[in-house]
Amino acid sequence: MPRQPDQREPILQVRDLVKHFPLTQGILLKRQIGAVKAVDGVSFDLHPGETLGIVGESGCGKSTVARLLMSLETPTSGQIRYKGQDISRLSGRALKAVRRNIQMVFQDPYTSLNPRMTVGDIIGEPYEIHPEAAPRGERRRKVQELLDVVGLNPEHINRYPHQFSGGQRQRIGIARGLALNPEIIICDEPVSALDVSVQAQVINLMERLQDEFGLSYVFIAHDLSVVRHISDRVAVMYLGRIVETGSHQEIYDHPTHPYTQALLSAVPVPDPAAREHRERIILRGDVPSPADPPSGCRFRTRCWKAQRTCAEVDPPLAVPVAFQGARGPVAHDSACHFAEEKEHVAHG
Amino acid sequence: MTTVPLLEVRDLQVEFHTRDGVAKAVNGVSYTVEAGQTLAVLGESGSGKSVTAQAVMGILDMPPGRITGGQILYRGQDLLTMSEEQRRKIRGDRIAMIFQDALSSLNPVLSVGYQLAEMFRVHRGMSRRQARARAIELMDRVRIPGARERVNDYPHQFSGGMRQRIMIAMALALEPDLIIADEPTTALDVTVQAQVMDLLAELQREYRMGLILITHDLGVVADVADTIAVMYAGRIVERADVHQLYRRPAHPYTKGLLDSVPRLDHKGGELYAIKGLPPSLTSLPGGCAFSPRCAAATDLCRSQTPAVVPVAPGRVAACHHWKETLDAPAA
Numbered sequence: 051m052p053r054q055p056d057q058r059e060p061i062l063q064v065r066d067l068v069k070h071f072p073l074t075q076g077i078l079l080k081r082q083i084g085a086v087k088a089v090d091g092v093s094f095d096l097h098p099g100e101t102l103g104i105v106g107e108s109g110c111g112k113s114t115v116a117r118l119l120m121s122l123e124t125p126t127s128g129q130i131r132y133k134g135q136d137i138s139r140l141s142g143r144a145l146k147a148v149r150r151n152i153q154m155v156f157q158d159p160y161t162s163l164n165p166r167m168t169v170g171d172i173i174g175e176p177y178e179i180h181p182e183a184a185p186r187g188e189r190r191r192k193v194q195e196l197l198d199v200v201g202l203n204p205e206h207i208n209r210y211p212h213q214f215s216g217g218q219r220q221r222i223g224i225a226r227g228l229a230l231n232p233e234i235i236i237c238d239e240p241v242s243a244l245d246v247s248v249q250a251q252v253i254n255l256m257e258r259l260q261d262e263f264g265l266s267y268v269f270i271a272h273d274l275s276v277v278r279h280i281s282d283r284v285a286v287m288y289l290g291r292i293v294e295t296g297s298h299q300e301i302y303d304h305p306t307h308p309y310t311q312a313l314l315s316a317v318p319v320p321d322p323a324a325r326e327h328r329e330r331i332i333l334r335g336d337v338p339s340p341a342d343p344p345s346g347c348r349f350r351t352r353c354w355k356a357q358r359t360c361a362e363v364d365p366p367l368a369v370p371v372a373f374q375g376a377r378g379p380v381a382h383d384s385a386c387h388f389a390e391e392k393e394h395v396a397h398g
Numbered sequence: 399m400t401t402v403p404l405l406e407v408r409d410l411q412v413e414f415h416t417r418d419g420v421a422k423a424v425n426g427v428s429y430t431v432e433a434g435q436t437l438a439v440l441g442e443s444g445s446g447k448s449v450t451a452q453a454v455m456g457i458l459d460m461p462p463g464r465i466t467g468g469q470i471l472y473r474g475q476d477l478l479t480m481s482e483e484q485r486r487k488i489r490g491d492r493i494a495m496i497f498q499d500a501l502s503s504l505n506p507v508l509s510v511g512y513q514l515a516e517m518f519r520v521h522r523g524m525s526r527r528q529a530r531a532r533a534i535e536l537m538d539r540v541r542i543p544g545a546r547e548r549v550n551d552y553p554h555q556f557s558g559g560m561r562q563r564i565m566i567a568m569a570l571a572l573e574p575d576l577i578i579a580d581e582p583t584t585a586l587d588v589t590v591q592a593q594v595m596d597l598l599a600e601l602q603r604e605y606r607m608g609l610i611l612i613t614h615d616l617g618v619v620a621d622v623a624d625t626i627a628v629m630y631a632g633r634i635v636e637r638a639d640v641h642q643l644y645r646r647p648a649h650p651y652t653k654g655l656l657d658s659v660p661r662l663d664h665k666g667g668e669l670y671a672i673k674g675l676p677p678s679l680t681s682l683p684g685g686c687a688f689s690p691r692c693a694a695a696t697d698l699c700r701s702q703t704p705a706v707v708p709v710a711p712g713r714v715a716a717c718h719h720w721k722e723t724l725d726a727p728a729a
Contacts, residue, residue, distance in 0.1 A: 107587035107588070107589065107590075108558075108587055215675050216443075217675065218675075245442035245443055245614065245676075246442060246614060246616070246655055246658055246659060247442060247654065247655060247658055247671070247672040247676075248442075248675070249658070250658035250659075250660075250669040250670065250671040250672070251671040251672075251673075253660070253669055254668055254669055254671055257668070272587065272588070273660075274588070274662055275617075275659065275660040275661055275662045276660050278660065278661075278662060278665060279660035279661070279665060279666065279669065280660075298665060302662065302663075312589060313588060313589060314662065315592075316588045316589045316591065316592035317588050317617065317662050318591075318592075318595075318615065318617030318618045318620060318621045319617055319620065319621075319661075319662060319663070320616040320617045320619075320620045320644070320656065320659055320661075321620055321644060322620040322621075322640045322641050322644050323641065323644070323645075324620070325620065325621050330592060330596075332589075332592055332593055332596060333589045333593070335543075336557045336559060336560070
């Protein structure tokens with residue numbers, strides 16, 4: 051069932067989001083000697099009911115984006131507009147009110163649940179912070195309902211996290227995220243710590259909950275296959291920037307940015323018949339330090355197409371000139387001077 | 399062929415004594431690896447895949463672990479019954495291991511050059527100078543740029559991919575016959591994973607080494623393995639040639655795993671999910687350990703443990719109903 055979320059007003063608009071972490075030297079007289087440019091100009095929209103996948107390798111800034119969206123970090127500059135209102139610099143009561151609608155599910159179900167609290171207390175904790183969400187007398191019943199919704203036994207409300215397996219703990223984390231009936235859930239690598247057979251259960255659960263409650267997801271992961279499965283639209287990040295973005299078909303079947311192409315070609319496909327005739331793009335070297343990113347295009351130091359222009363002119367994230375008249379899936383945003391279609395990189 | 403295989407594990411049994419009772423981590427595992435061949439041992443957490451490898455390598459924590467039965471034959475000699483001295487000559491020298499986490503496997507206070515050179519000084523009695531030259535050679539061999547300048551760097555000064563290359567260099571140092579790689583690329587990003595797996599495959603071909611690749615990643619396995627052994631709750635449930643296994647799995651667990659991975663090349667609908675959870679090793683269900691999660695389980699499965707039986711030339715499975723699974727049309 052193809053959803054058409056673009057018809058409606060975006061629920062979340064991120065514009066030129068920047069987060070620099072200062073690097074300092076000295077103990078008493080701290081001098082700033084530079085900055086780690088973790089997120090360096092990121093813009094995207096999230097529509098109601100859709101899933102935006104953000105993929106990228108370690109250090110690309112995807113988790114910092116998640117923390118910024120949750121107001122766990124204050125951006126250096128840029129805006130995060132929730133229903134038109136900039137929430138990036140809110141504090142106190144106003145911030146608390148907005149947070150009710152934006153919740154988070156974390157990667158590690160082993161460290162994100164307090165081992166000394168019962169499952170009932172963990173899932174019910176959001177009600178302590180937002181007492182208006184549920185009257186005291188009804189909380190226990192609500193928590194039991196939530197346990198049931200995520201496929202756990204409601205009678206286990208008094209158990210502790212260690213009595214559950216990894217997959218069950220992730221369900222507890224999801225139930226906590228759902229407690230306040232949010233509109234947006236930010237998921238930072240929610241299934242990467244799980245085994246394959248359990249991962250499929252949790253992904254199916256998240257998709258079911260999205261349909262049931264009309265949730266919007268920002269789904270951050272490094273596993274490209276999982277992201278394709280769950281996302282309507284995908285943004286590929288490299289060194290603090292989005293380098294290519296579009297619908298899942300556009301990105302996976304018609305990538306035009308060399309980094310996306312290399313990334314997709316490197317994913318091992320679970321089909322031994324594909325290994326003989328599959329073209330792999332093996333990238334040279336490592337990701338440069340975000341404290342000192344390359345001039346111009348940030349990918350140029352590892353790119354096989356790089357030319358002089360790439361070092362001088364920073365390519366904008368827009369439909370490349372070559373495809374501007376084109377129709378169909380190649381005409382999507384790609385930050386590359388030499389964007390080219392390369393079909394079937396994700397296929398056998 | 400009547401030649402003795404490079405490594406043969408026969409009916410290996412390993413137990414762990416825990417507070418909750420005896421956990422049967424490995425329960426009758428058998429496999430063989432030939433020179434130049436890659437055997438992938440596939441399984442989820444707690445399936446016993448790493449414990450088997452640790453037993454082969456002789457690095458099992460004992461206690462609480464205990465090898466209660468079976469044989470580990472290296473070129474026909476049983477590693478479990480030979481003298482400690484003989485055993486040490488084989489393990490480390492002829493069999494080497496690569497671990498998942500390179501940062502915690504390398505000593506943080508010694509330079510990588512020192513750690514590589516140490517192998518040659520201890521095992522080959524080389525001088526400091528000779529050993530250092532060999533260390534640089536090895537770093538070149540695993541394609542670390544500027545090996546000569548970086549030989550005195552410490553592990554933390556290298557990136558994750560580079561550290562894993564150093565681990566590979568260490569494993570290769572004494573030109574072993576067999577390498578055991580336990581989740582060698584799990585901690586790495588995909589583009590770096592591709593670099594490292596490529597390097598490993600190339601070196602294996604060049605030195606004609608046997609490789610045991612322990613992993614949970616169905617994609618990596620499909621790329622490099624010749625044979626696959628799928629483990630579940632301490633037993634091998636299916637062992638087959640990689641092409642046959644992916645095309646027509648004979649065990650419902652293998653089939654379930656293959657069906658539950660999201661695909662990169664198409665979006666697909668709802669994922670197939672194996673219901674339930676892997677069993678606790680201290681209280682395994684009666685009969686087939688997979689029966690509580692198996693859609694095809696019958697009373698026979700719940701009462702009798704299926705034996706590992708041949709289902710086709712060169713392939714075995716441990717399922718009472720392997721025929722039905724094997725003949726089922728592909729999903």
